[in-house]
Amino acid sequence: MDPQLTEVSQQFERFKAAFARKDYDTCSDLLSQLKVLLTKFTSLPPLFESSPNAAQELTIARDIYEHAVVLSVKTEDQDAFERDFFQLKPYYVDARNRLPPSAQENLILGLNLLRLLVQNRIAEFHTELELLSSATLDNPCIKHAVELEQSFMEGAYNRVLSARQTAPDATYVYFMDLLAKTIRDEIAGCSEKAYDYVSISDARQMLLFSSDQELLNYVNEEHPEWEVKDGSVVFQKAKETAPCKEIPSLQLINQTLSYARELERIV
Amino acid sequence: MKDNQTQTQSLVSATTTTSTLQHLKEIAALIDTKEVRRIARAVRLTVGLRRKLSGSVISSFLDFALVPGSEAHTRLSCFVPKGDDMEVDTASSSTSQAPPPPPPPTELEIYCYFILLLFLIDQKKYNEAKVCSSASIARLKNVNRRTVDVIASKLYFYYSLSYELTDDLAAIRSTLLALHHSATLRHDELGQETLLNLLLRNYLHYSLYDQAEKLRSKAPRFEAHSNQQFCRYLFYLGKIQTIQLEYTDAKESLLQAARKAPIASLGFRIQCNKWAIIVRLLLGEIPERSIFTQKGMEKPLRPYxxxxxxxxxxxxxxxxxxxxxxxxxxxxxxxxxxxxxxxxxxxxxxxxxxxxxxxxxxxxxxxxxxxxxxxxxxxxxxxxxxxxxxxxxxxxxxxxxxxxxxxGDIYSTKEPQTAFNSRIAFCLNMHNEAVRALRYPPNTHKEKENEEKRREKKQQEEELAKYMAEEDDDF
CATH class of the missing domain: 1.10.10.10 (Winged helix-like DNA-binding domain superfamily/Winged helix DNA-binding domain)
Incomplete structure (x- = not known):
């Protein structure tokens, strides 16, 4: 066996041991060493040079990056997640014909979809979605994320929150918790516009707080413009749709002048 | 003459062969002028002849255009399938009488590749077309002449098409990127335009919207040279924007693509309309019923x-x-x-x-x-x-x-004013674009436009319309 490959696989075994012990600091150290070692393999993307051990090298590299992604979830580091995922992606897309599919693939793709949802990067979410085949879309991990996005867009927030219980894998819980925070802000934004007032207890339920005090703190920090009086929260509505009394003269003058200029060019 | 001994059927085919060959020789003369405009016209004329091409015509044209026995000649003629003996006989007898021609100009050699490719694709010999187009691309890399650009951009198109038909698009992506690179360095704008579209098509074929958008936003942009290429570009752009939830821009691009596309290109317009309908629905608009009842579109648009x-x-x-x-x-x-x-x-x-x-x-x-x-x-x-x-x-x-x-009373707000403004802006913009789209061939003000020229121009326009129709069949 190739000495480099042996070195990498030994290092990787140590990494996996540390990972099982939940010793994440050691894991991160080992991972950076592993990544340096991987740069010496020429069979990996983007070079894809053919070498006798290409299949083995690709498999172990993919395995390492898959672990790296899961590790970043455990250490709750979203930037690292993004980096590692992008390094992993070529193995799923470009190396598809060179390798047998990975068992982890759908899990990781689902995680990534969830991350994009949490970060409210919906455009990228849909771009990723286009890459998946219809068979992949039926996979429970992917389906979970896709349904979340739909409920989120519709505004059925309860469904999003109850989806936490049906998360297909333990790693999903981290993102689901983050999603709950995003949803609280969304609900707050919607309530502000939709209600004139709600009682404190209803508001507490709607915004998913366990005590009135937490709610009051939240109102003070995030929405100081809300008023709490007589046992209810009163939303100050900006009356933006009031009929305009003033004529927007400057704007009108500008528009009319530009029409005149364009007409002159035509005539 | 040998023709006398043959059956009537092959006699007929022989006469059409000779007339097609005659046409091709005239076209070759056009290419020999080494004027970009004339070459562009030659390419258009060729597409008109497309249906009449046959193995024997091609091989006799190759004999005419290239020196028989030269390297280019052997390389090209191995792609031509052998017809029955009779036809090959007439072909060789006609060449033996001709005096040995001087070495052919590069333009003509490239043109031979083009006509051969057309033939191979029409005969559904996709694998041969693949080999032939790859050879032509290899030859093109060493040619840096503005006069070749028109034919080259056609070659790029058929190169990609032959790979698409054999479902092997991913293989040529890096070649296309390299070609786009050199087209940019050589200021070959038509080539850049064509290659950018081919690349976008290549990416979108595999749903790689991210890469497509990155390339598109970074590639140099300039005034479009070819209307078809511009339509395609708009369509691809619209697709990317739709996926990335920029519905308003997407609607603009898709509708413009559908509007600018030539009437004959039904397939392309149907595609544009399908996407435009979805985008408009996503925007909360309801497309008018007339869109669905356009000629020839009723059936394909039914699901939508x-x-x-x-x-x-x-x-x-x-x-x-x-x-x-x-x-x-x-x-x-x-x-x-x-x-x-x-x-x-x-x-x-x-x-x-x-x-x-x-x-x-x-x-x-x-x-x-x-x-x-x-x-x-x-x-x-x-x-x-x-x-x-x-x-x-x-x-x-x-x-x-x-x-x-x-x-509330909507007329008490600024709403109607803004709606009115956006409509006026749209009309003015359309007018400006129409003015900009008028193209003036160079030096026309110097030439006196006499009757003959006007006729020629009219004929040219008809060819163009026909050619556009043909082009869109490929789409």
Whole structure:
């Protein structure tokens, strides 16, 4: 066996041991060493040079990056997640014909979809979605994320929150918790516009707080413009749709002048 | 003459062969002038002859254009299938009488590749076409002449087409990128335009929207040279924008692509319309009925018409049925994911209908009408619709009611003014673009336009129209 490959696989075994012990600091150290070692393999993307051990090298590299992604979830580091995922992606897309599919693939793709949802990067979410085949879309991990996005867009927030219980894998819980925070802000934004007032207890339920005090703190920090009086929260509505009394003269003058200029060019 | 001994059938074919060959020789003379405009015309004329090409015509043309026995000649003629003995005989006898021609210009050699490719693709010999086009691309790399650009851009197109037909597009991506690179360095704008579109097509074929957008936003842009290429560019751009949720821009691009496309290119316009319909639905607009009844489009757009009706009524059940019924079509058009996004628009429309009809309605009833599972769902969905401005209402949480607001007098706001303004801006923009799109061939003001020239011009225009129609068949 190739000495480099042996070195990498030994290092990787140590990494996996540390990972099982939940010793994440050691894991991160080992991972950076592993990544340096991987740069010496020429069979990996983007070079894809053919070498006798290409299949083995690709498999172990993919395995390492898959672990790296899961590790970043455990250490709750979203930037690292993004980096590692992008390094992993070529193995799923470009190396598809060179390798047998990975068992982890759908899990990781689902995680990534969830991350994009949490970060409210919906455009990228849909771009990723286009890459998946219809068979992949039926996979429970992917389906979970896709349904979340739909409920989120519709505004059925309860469904999003109850989806936490049906998360297909333990790693999903981290993102689901983050999603709950995003949803609280969304609900707050919607309530502000939709209600004139709600009682404190209803508001507490709607915004998913366990005590009135937490709610009051939240109102003070995030929405100081809300008023709490007589046992209810009163939303100050900006009356933006009031009929305009003033004529927007400057704007009108500008528009009319530009029409005149364009007409002159035509005539 | 040998012709006398043959059956009448081959006599007929021989005469058409000679006339086609004669045409080709005239075209070759045009190319010999080494004027870009004439070469462009030669390419157009060739496409007109496309149906008449046959193995014997090609081989005799090769004998005529290239020195028999030269390297280029052997390389090219190995792609030509051997006809029956008779025809080969006539072909060789005609060359033996001709005096040995001087070494052919590069333009003519490249043109031979082009005509051979056309022939191979029409004969459905895709694998040969692949080999031939790859050889032509290799030859083109060493040629740096502006006069070749027109033919080269055609070669790029057929190069990509032959790989697409054999479902091997990913293999040529890096070659296309390298070609685009050198076209940019050589200021070959037509080549850049063509290659950029081919690359976008290549990426989108594999749904690599991210890469496509990155390339598109970084590639140099300039005034379009060819209307067809520009239409394609707009279509690809519209697709990318749709996926990335920039619906307003996407609608603009797609509608423009559909409008600019030549009438004859039905397939392309149908594609544009399909995407444009979905984008408009996603924007909350309802496309006019006339779009679906355009000539030749009624049948292919049928699934989208039923989809539109479902969204317009706001009936979730009907929407689900349509989705089910045409799932194969939608999967083939690769619009399935977009249609899933539409569900939320259906709910919106239904809510809007409810809020217009009732001044106040219990959330329970709303949930029932929308076929939602729980009142809590209905409440948050209504709340979101209010925030997004889809409906004008408030929620009375204590009594579980949705209370619609009186719609104010819209004419007391700035709304009509802005709508009017955007329409005027659209018209003015359209006029400016039309003026800019007029093309003036160089030095026309010097030439006196006499009767003959005018006739020639008219003929040229007809050719162009015909050529566009042919071109779009390939699409």
């Amino acid at each position: 018409f039923e989809l539109t009706s479902a969204v317009r009524i706001g009936d979730l059940e009907l929407f689900g049925n349509v989705q089910e019924k045409f799932s194969k079509t939608f999967a083939k058009d690769r619009t399935h994911n977009l249609i899933v996004r539409l569900r939320h628009n259906v709910i919106r429309t239904a809510l809007r209908n409810i809020s217009v009809s009732y001044s106040s309605i219990s959330l329970q009833d709303v949930a029932q009408k929308l076929r939602l599972d729980s009142v809590a769902d209905a409440e948050s969905i209504v709340a979101k619709a209010i925030r997004d401005g889809a409906i004008e209402a408030t929620i009375d949480h204590k009594n579980g009611l949705m209370v619609s607001k009186e719609t």
